[in-house]
Amino acid sequence: MIQGNLDRLHLGDLLQWLQLGRLNGRLTLIGPHSKRHLDFLDGQIVYVSSSVPQERLASWLATEGLLPVSQLRRLLGVSLLRRTLFTNLLVDRGGFSPEGLRRSLTRLAETITSRVLATGEVRFVFDPKYPVASLLGLTLRVEPNTLVLEAARRSDENGHDTPPEEFFPTEFSGEAFDVFFWDLIRNGISDGDRVDGEEMVQIQTAIRNILGVLADWLTSSPGLVPLPTSQASRVAQRLSRQEPVDLEGLPHGVWNQMVLACCIRSPHLEAPETLPELAQVADELGLWQEMVDNETWLRPSARRIDELVEEATVSWxxxxxxxxxxxxxSPGAAKLAAHLVTVPTDLVLWVLSTLPVFHPHLQRTLVRELPRRLGRSLAYMADFPPAIRQLFEGSLVTHLGACLHLGRDALPTAHVWPATVPGDSDLLAAMLPDGSLAEAAAAVRETIAKRDLRSAAS
Structure with a gap:
């Protein structure tokens, strides 16, 4: 592993060194709000990818108008669910010629490199063990020097076209782990608790293992999450009867369909804003069967966790x-958001069920703090709309966040779920017009009371 800081004047030197050494591996260029990857084989750049939504291959192809956006989205959805190479699907089922796709990829590589040159200083990591050869489908064969020269020419002619900065997902290793760990200790262990050095090492190891599992998932997943078998069975039953899948009460199914709906950034595609809109997109994509057929996206039943999450989702x-x-x-927007915000907590509870932390207050603090960080990262990776991403920040008072906050407060398990607004009640009152806050709270109480009566009657 080779890493360090790099300014724009020395990017070409680094690329030339990799070329002259005929090295294999992945070069990651890390900016304040981005990760961009250049994959090398025998010193040649053979593939490029990026965390920036506009620089992802499908979004780039949509911008170039080489295939209808709806067709691109479905092909990418198949690729994500099957974990197969998107470039192969583009050639086999999208009608792309290998040479045409190669030219488009080269233009993307030039754009990414020109934006890195415009960034100024970036951090770089070169991983010679990254399995480039085994993961490749269609490849470029671009000489690094040629790429830098073309990127520099493009910058001179077009100016800096760097996309606007967006939130970068939380890291779970290195310095970010240390900061999170000591915040966790400060908030999760009271002054009266006695923890000796050996116990502290054990706690640190346990937390590192938990975050390691989540980090591995973030690295390997495009934002998709595993469905509990109970939800997968309900979906499969609907499909077997050739009935439309009802999204209500399927939080993980809703999350995954939202990932598929948002997988391409394009002015010709609008992200769903309500649960009925998402149901319509899911029906158009027709990828439920792909989702439930692949064991990668399924997890075993965990009765207590599954019941907790599904009951809370329906009530919330x-x-x-x-x-x-x-x-x-919009009521449909509130339904969609309530289904999405429970999912990161489920993932954390699932990991904690297999990698427990035996300090009770520390475990509660983990359940309170970790889902928000995980949710932010997953929602960013999946390019969810800003209104949804802001819910996992919990630092802004938005109308949607206030709506979910009032619903959360009515749940008997409210302490388990992430707060969607800051704790300052004055901010909430200032957001809503006079009387609206009281009316909303009364409507929530009435709804919960009716649900309790129906539950008692049954």
Missing amino acids: SAAATAAAPHCGV
């Missing part, structure tokens, strides 16, 4: 829907 969705009209939010 109903409560937020009741509050929505008083908060200036």
Whole structure:
């Protein structure tokens, strides 16, 4: 592993060194809000990729108008669910010629490199063990010097076309781990608790293992999450009867369909804003069967966790829907958001069930703090709309966040779920017009009371 800091004047030197040494591996260029990858084989650049939504291959192809956006989205969805190479699908099922796709990839590589040159200083990591050869489908064969010269020419002619900065997902290793760990200790262990050095090492190891599992998942997943078998079975039953899949009460299914719906950044595609809109996109994509057939996206049943999450999702969705009209939010948007915000907590609870932390207060602090960080990272990777991503920040008062906050407060398990607004009640009152906050809270209480009565009657 080779790493360090790099300014724009020395990017060409680094690329030339990799070329002259005929090295294999992945070069990652890390900016304040981006990760861009150049894959090398025998010193040649054979593939490029990026965390920046506009620089992802499918979004780039949509920008170039080489295939209808709806067809691109479905092909990418198949690629994500099957974990197969997108470039191969583009050639086999998208009608691309290998040479045409290669030219488009080369233009993307030039664009990415020109934007790196415009960034100024970046951090770089070269991993010679990254399995470039085994992961490749269609390849470029671009000489690094040629790429830098073309990128520099493009910058001179067109100016700096770097896309606007966006949030970069939370890291779970290195310095970020150290900061998170000591924040966790400060918030999760009270002054009265006695923890000796050996116990502290054990706690640190346990936390590192938990974050390591989540980091591995973030590295290997495009934002998709595993469906509990209970949800997968309900989907499979609907499909076997050739009935449309009802998204209500399927939080993980909703999350994955949202990932597929948002997988391409294009002005010709609008991300779903409500649960009915997402159901329509899911029906158009027709990828439920792909999702439930691949064991990668399934996880074994965990009865207590599954029941907790699904019951909370249904109750939270109903409560937020009741509050929505008083908060200036579409009921369908409230339903969609309530289904999405429970999923990161489920993932954390699942990991903690296999890698437990035996300090009870520390475990509660993990459940409170970690889902928000995980949710931010997954929502960024999947390029969810800003209104959804902001829910995992919990630092802004938005109308949608306020709506979910009122619904969350009505849940008996409210302490388990991430807060969607800051804790300052004055900020919440200032956001909503006079009387709206009280009306929304009353509507939530009435909805929960009716649900409790129906539950008691049954």
